[in-house]
Amino acid sequence: MISKRVPIRKCIVCSERKPKEEFLMIVRPAENKLGAELSVMSGEDKKSGRGYYICKNIDCVQKAKRVRRLERLFSKRYNFEPEKIYRLLEKAVHKDD
Template identity: 35%
Template sequence: MIKKKIPMRQCTGCKEMKTKKELIRVIKTPEEEIVIDFTGKKNGRGAYLCNSFDCLKKARKTKAIERSLKTTIPDEIYDQLEKELTAVEQN
C-alpha cells in the first residue's frame, strides 16, 4: 500500500505546521498582485494562515505575511481575510 504524502505548511501567525487544507493561502502573483487563493493551486509565491483571528492579528502585527511575500500587503487584503474568517467562524 502506497502512503500518500500530505503537504504541510507553516502558519505565518502561530508558526505551527498544519496540513495545507487547514490553512488559507495568500499569494503574490507573477504580476505582483496580492490575492487570497482559496483553491491553493494558483501560480505565485504563497504565505499561509490558520483559520483564526489570533493568527491573522499576529501575522499583521509582526508583518509576517509581508516578509514571506517580500512585498507590502494592502489593507484590503487584510480586510478580506477578516471577512473570510468571520464567515468561517459563523458556520
C-alpha cells in the same frame, strides 16, 4: 490501503505546521506580472505564483496585523495595500465559522 499524502505547510505567524487545507493562503504572483496584486485564497486552491500560509483563525490574522507581518514580507517588492489583505483574511476566517 495507501493513505493520501497530505502536504504540510507552515504558518507565517505562529510557525505551526499542519495540512494545507487548514490554512488560508496569500498568493504572491509571479514577479514578471506587472501590476499583479496579492490575493487571498483557501489553502488548497490552485495558485500561480508563490503561496504564503497563515492559520485559518482570527488569532493569527490579528497577530499578523499587529506585528505588520505582511508589510515585512512583501512591501520591499510590491505595491500593495496591507489593510485590504488583512480585511480579506478576516473575511475568509469568519466565512468558515
